[in-house]
Amino acid sequence: MADSSHGPASFWTQADALLRKNLAFHKRNIRSNVQLVLFPLVLCMLLITIQTVVNIELSQPALRCGCICVDSNGDGKCEKKCGIEYSTVDQAWSCPVASPAQWPPLLQIPAPEYRAVQSEFIASMDLPKESCRKSSSCPATILLTGKNRTLGRNLGANMIPRSSSFNISDISHTMANNILGSDSKPQPTFLMEPAFFSNLSFYYLQRHCPTNSSFTVPFKFGSAVLKLECSCVQGLNLWRHSSSEINDEVYKGYRRGNPKRKINEIIAAYDFLDTDATRFNVSILYNSTYRNETGKYPISAIRMPRSVNMASNAYLQFLLGPGFKILFEFVKSMPKQESLLRLEISTRLGPLFFTWVILQLFPVILTSLVYEKEQRLRIMMKMHGLGDGPYWMISYSYFLLLSSVYMIVFVTFGSLIGLKFFTLNDYSVQLVLYFLYINLQIALAFLVSGLFSNVKTASVVGYIIVFGTGILGGFLFQFFLQASSFPRGWITAMELFPGFALYRGLYEFAQYCLNGYFTGTVGMRWKHLNDRDNGIKEVLIIIFVEWLVVLSVAFYLNKVISSGRSPTYTIRNFQKEPQPLLQKPSSERQGSIDFVQMEKSDVLQEKGKVVQLLQESSISLAIVCDNLKKIYPGRDGNTEKHAVRGLSLALPHGECFGVLGPNGAGKTSFINMMTGIIKPSSGTAFVEGFDIQTQMNSIYTSMGVCPQHDLLWETLTGREHLLFYGRLKNLKGAALNQAVEDSLKSVNLFYDGVADKQAGKYSGGMKRRLSVAISLIGDPKVALFPYLHKRIFLNIDSFVIY
Template sequence: MADPSQASFWAQTNALLRKNLTYQLMINAVTKMASSIIDCKNTDEFSSGGDCPVPNPLLLPPLLGIPEPEYRAVRDGFFSYKDLPDKSCRKTGTCPVTILLTGNNHSLGQAISENMFGGSFAVNSSDLLSSLANHVLGSTMPAGTDNYADPGIQSGIPIYSIQTQCSPNATWPLSFGKTHIEVKCVQGLCSWRNNSVEVNDEIFKSSWRGNPERMTNEIAAAYDLLNTDRNNLDVTIWYNTTDSDADSSSVSLVRVPRLLNLVSNAYLKFLKGPGTRILFEFVKEVPKHGTKHIQDIASLIGPLFFTWVLLLLFPVILTSLVYEKQERLRIIMKMHGLGDGPYWMISYAYFLTLSMLYVISLVIFGSAIGLNYFRLNDYSIQFVFFFIFTNLQISFAFLVSLIFSKVKTATVVAYTLVFGSGLLGSFLFQSLLETPSFPEKWILALELYPGFSLYRGLYEFSESASRGDGMKWQDLSENGMDKLFYFMSVEWFVTLTVAYCIDVGFSSGKSPFLFFKNPFKKSSSLPSPSVQSSDNVLIDMDKTDVTQEREKVEQLRKEWSTGHAIVCDNLKKVYPGSDGNPEKLAVRGLYLAVPSGECFGMLGPNGAGKTSFINMMTGLLKPTSGTALVQGLDICKDMNKVYTSMGVCPQHDLLWETLTGREHLLFYGRLKSIKGSALTQAVEESLKSVSLFDGGVADKQAGKYSGGMKRRLSVAISLIGNPKVVYMDEPSTGLDPASRKNLWTVIQRAKQATAIILTTHSMEEAEFLCDRLGIFVDGGLQCVGNPKELKGRYGGSYVFTITTSAEHEEKVERIVRRISPNAKRAYHLAGTQKFEIPKQEVMIADVFLMVEKAKSKFTVFAWGLADTTLEDVFFKVATTAQA
């Protein structure tokens, strides 16, 4: 096995790089950008053409805009006209389409209304347009923005044939080119109103949606015949545009022509008879040339669209960094010897490579499909700009990641910044750029935010491409790109430096804003060190073992001895109070010396301070006062050097879910400076020792491991490379008995040349593994010694249990008192009694004689004599200290 001394910078770099190539390339997918080229040759017949020319627009049948069935006018409390249908028609979907008429001549209006709609629907497929023109067709779809295509004529959307009477469920299939349409019958209803005031009032109320409990009663249209007579057609048409997505001019073009034709035909039939009509076959847009080409469109939308595309890498980088912090993977790597330099170098290089490949792919793809946005602007200028911005974005992500501790929060904020940057750039920043009177210094101030710097560069590329000449190096001073390059480069360097300094200073899990002290916050009112020391003397006077441990530590410090792997000298941790709560003293002046080759077990109830002690020793917390030496190195000054000889098995498994067990051990083995065949051998031995080698388990992703398998892998990680000091926080939690016993054997072998500090709640585990034990209560060390010493010191009683009939309980108690006057009855129920008998008062033979004598007088069903267990010692020490 290689010497587990501190791995070199390049060894750490190699380990992290290999881990990233295994893990991060597996889970971080580059955002894919899809783009399509408009194929003018294959444009659908019902497409409006888009950017393509339309030399021969389609001939489309005219349609009448009608309301949806559930919104058609009915009779209720809101509309009291008796000629309207009852609202029950909405349940059956048979409500008619209502058109209102008014005018000065009621009889003429009645005659015109009778000629408004036609009879049964019949279509001649050989002369489709002419036969459709003989019927009044309607659609509930709003009109489009032009007459190249009508949204009302699409597959899956029914067209209505408006007739005077309809047969139930009457429908007809119709094919219009490649489009298949279903024609449904709907009844047309013409209702007379006395004057235009009533019409206006009813139309106004039909669109009123102020009452949420009342369905809207929509009128399809209305005609005011005014002074129409046999010699003159004088008409005003009302129509509804409130539900249309198009503007009023396009509605007039598409829907109003049929309204006008409808009343004209009805008037003509009134004059000349039913055989006369004005044939309205189709509506048609004039031919058009191709509009903006896709390259020019890309130049126009480029600043907004490409801002979003390029900023999409920001959430990827930020969430990756925050994930390692949230899962505490960064700190566990640091505990196993990974320095800040290799971590930053590999992480930064990985994100830079990923970003540049992304950007280069974008430029190549955009150029390949013919976008002038990329083709006209000098490629070297684009490369320099994207390279500087990519570095700035990565540096900014590192800086922002210091603020967040949760991936979900970071993700939400990151995507908000992405889309917010594009929208603010498009609607705010661009208008400021185009305002000559806006000061340039404020433009530079806004460009402190990287999203606006990106938008500024993309905007200038867009302007140059739109002019048709593109951006050249000699143009940089004219459009201000030279200042932008310089500004972004300086910001990149400053951001990266600040992020690195803050991260290195607080990379052990502490808040990056601790240096912002509140000047109005009162300082902690801790007792002075001298008072605390005297208190400790008074407390420890009655604890000879604790006092001896303290004297040993003081002697080691005086002699500057490095023979002990761990030496804790008056180590304290106080959590400051908040919200009116008092300060919490978690660790009270701990003195402890652990030599190499010893496993020291820490026992104690929950909240006793064990985890706080482990966190201070592993660098997660900074001691309030005092210090500790690990291999002669001070944890307050030389923690980075301490990490090189440390192994940690935390209470919660800190693993990458997509790395296998073997890949975990390879990574941490390289951090311990193990190389080549020695590394392979060490990994295999570690996997075999924790029973993770056979059956392909070693090459299974850790995310698919059971809880026990993860726990065993965590122990193997802490022991690989033979570290000088190992901290294990409840290592056997969740293991089955066989795996627990095997793990104990592994730990026993490992402690031969290693100092191990182990916390556990299992007395069996503590007795099996630990050479010495320390019981913690309320932040203080109450006793120290090996298990036998502690049982002898705190367990000075035998536990005698006897079961008889209930009437003999008093006799049993008298017999026990004869041989041990100070015996205490700890339990009795239904003839079963338990006594604590001081060891100094009796011999074991006396107890046997007593039982034999009792048996001669009455029946003894069962009895037993037990020595004190470690559980009894723990319970006694804990309850006494708490009392």
């Protein structure tokens, strides 16, 4: 054994020892690390495969912009021409549109089975009876209100024409001059009005419908001629006293009964407010449920322009007479490039897939930390002098390095295969988001690892968090982001959950990528952080602040709990070297007797000796236990279990002390308290003058422990174990190598190459001998053993055999 003059290992010596051990450990687990780093490639390939399949399908002739062969010069030569005018309805969606088509403005008219009628929820008796639905003859209702009832009713009467006139030879003028409508669902784009291509009814609105009110209207679209079945629908104006009355009526009757049915639906409601002969002021209430799930259809797509035109014409006719009106000829969409759907797949799936890719690291880090806790490798390292600072620095640095390589591979591969999500957005902005989040993710893993003691449980919970966050982000959080009516404050509150903050950042990248692709500009840049609707700046601040807070809380809880303090303990300045604690006799000894018995004279003598020692200015003995107790709480109706009942003893240097007793006598509980694995219920003990309640870190530097069960890394060799623990005992150079060889020889692991075999290949006896060698490396002043092998030669101050 080496002499005891080496002293405690410094911070950097401990860090060096842990780093060398980790390098050896991860070198033998290189396959798992490579598989982890390559995992993003799988998801990127899946995404690009989906994108490729979609693009192939969009390139099929049935969906590709239509083309025909045209002999424009009459010379018999065929010239290929493509465009929306040569396309079928299905092909038209993919065509580039430099000059969008003009469409007649339509009114959103409820389907016959949904038009407002009297019901048990609606007290208004001026609505038609429900029997009209059987014959599909229910009128379409418009509700009116305002300060001036007479004026309002006159304006309402002017909104619906008395009759309609149709000139088939001038169909465009006819559609603009009459109030036409449809009950079809609008679309997010207005390149083609869906009413002209749906199987639903097409209507014209007037006050009273004649007996024969249906006819066919031919409408030419490109090379196709569409025949539209047009029928009359009666418009019904009803007055209400206030807009709140309108709101209450619509609210009560709109979705009663089957939630999928729109029971009492109106065309629109008009509040003319303070409109008079000199002022035109109107609020239009429309059915917003015709928007899509994000609430972002343009107003033209939900057929609001015709409603505005109806109110404007009614006011003109009130002022100037029935012959005056604004002829609303057409609406049209913005121009578009070819194939809107080409990039939509990657931008929609990108935030979801990439959230899964980045969060995949969380359960990996978490299970690694919990594994060391479950196998008690962390406490084993602490018992041999590894401090919290070196452990955190090396472990955090390793996980940060692994995460950084993981993200670099991810972004590089995504860029190489051409994902616009990466190539259009500024790499520096992406780098900042990814770097901050992987740091937050590592800190969270350190914090959450304290909640688990089983790797399988931690793994299951970790992957539930991964997939749950992605699914909730894609199908719930994104909905709130896109809904303009959802309070922004609640969005910020949801982003406090780290997974949603990550999803928001990736969502913003996807949106800027999409906009940059269609406008021919770049994606996210630093200047965009100040955009009004951009949440990326807010996300970066939240992630950065949470990283600092979580890391501080995790380190604090780990430090105070492992040192025996309560989590509410106020952090003091780090002490350079804790001094032995002076202790007075325990006050509990006077009255807390759990059972009545006559103590033997030697027990009383030992307790008196302990009392006398604790009254001295310093404790010079190797081990002193003062009324040490361990009580386990009762479970399932059972009483408390007293494992250790007020143990007091004083063990001087150079003495061998054996703890004997049957199963359940408290031997293991006593040793676990001495090594810091469990905390005493009351009382305390001193090792080399340091209190086990508050100064375990100092105790570990002078203690050697052979645990009851072998705590070894399966992939490390016996020699690597001893080199690691020897460095923790501040052995260096030739002294370290000599100490390792002596330890291996003393436990008969030096010969036949056994020392360089992985510990996982050792037999049970060989593992036990290696554990004994580990406990003796570095010449500890106090050693604790579950048993002592007859072939082990000791040269230590004191030891306990149990």
